[in-house]
Amino acid sequence: MAKKFSIEVMEKWCKGCGLCVSICPKKVLELNDHVKCEGVRQDDCIGCRQCENICPDLAITVKEREQ
Template sequence: MARLKLKEHLINRDWCKGCNICVHFCPKHVLELDSEEKVVAVRPEDCICCRLCELRCPDLAIEVITEQSDHDATSTSEDAVNTSEQDD
């Protein structure tokens, strides 16, 4: 399976409510809240494109754009399963 490569974290600042879920559960500590309590990707180079931030976001405010899937966002949760650190 081809490894996904990060293009960018598309963050909708108007929708983000700063709940911190994505920040706390990011396995690589890529995300942080800024002074306005909105999420920002501070270490995008560490991102493994597991999409758990995107999947857990209650506000649909974050999207992980990858090189292969690009804007059509057709990747499935199976992609993430292989790289996630989700526990039982």
């Protein structure tokens, strides 16, 4: 069974730069109406952590979900 992941975004820390949105290979993230990052398709996340690594504000955490 494939692992599932969840993305937590500290909205207060996110400045809406869009780096995470552009680097995500599965297009899991989008900028919301407040120009903040949001995980809109969390079930598609493959846990590559590229968004977490590229975030200059350390606002994103990727965690493995329990099945």
